[in-house]
Amino acid sequence: MPGFAAMGLVLAWMLGTHVQAGPAASLSIRVENLSATGGILRVGLYDRTHYPDDNSKPVASADVKVTGNEMVINLHGIAPGTYAIETFQDLNANGEMDMTWLGFPEEPFGFSRDIRPYLRKPSFNQVAFTVTPGENVQVIHLQTSVSIL
Secondary structure, eight states: OHHHHHHHHHHHHHTTOOOOSSOOEEEEEEEEOOOTTOOEEEEEEEOTTTTTOTTSOOSEEEEEEOOSSEEEEEEEEEOSEEEEEEEEEETTOSSSOOBOTTSOBSSOEEEGGGOOOSSSOOOHHHHOEEEOSEEEEEEEEOBOGGGGO
8 A cells, every 4th residue: 555655645746736744724914013105015934944044045035015004914824843934024125135235224113022123123032932733822012123122
C-alpha cells in the first residue's frame, strides 16, 4: 500500500495541488486607527530570520485599499510557528514607508502584539507571537511617530 500513497503525492504534484506537511493555520489581523486619508494598508508576516531586514520578503503579505478606520486582513495557509507582523498605512500609495529626515515614520504604522516602540523598531522577541493550527487573531492599533517619542 505504500506505493498508492506515493502515487497520490505524484498525482497531486502533477495536478498542481499543494500538499502540506501538517495542519495549516489562518490569521485574522484586525487593524484599527486607520487614517481617513485613505491609501493602501500594507501588512507583512515575518519569521525570525527575515524580521530584522527591512528589505526581506515576508512569509505572507497583503496590500489592501483602505476603506474605513478599521479593517480585517485574513491570511490563509500559514504554517504553524512563531511570527511577527509589521504594517503601515501607505497614505500616498508610493509602496514605501515615508520617513522624516530624522528617520521617524511619516505614515501610520503598527506591530503584532500591539507593541508601541520607543525611538526604534522593536525586536523580534517583543513582537513575536505563535500561530497554531486553526484560527488565530492579532489586533493592531496604528500609531504615528508622535507616539514613539
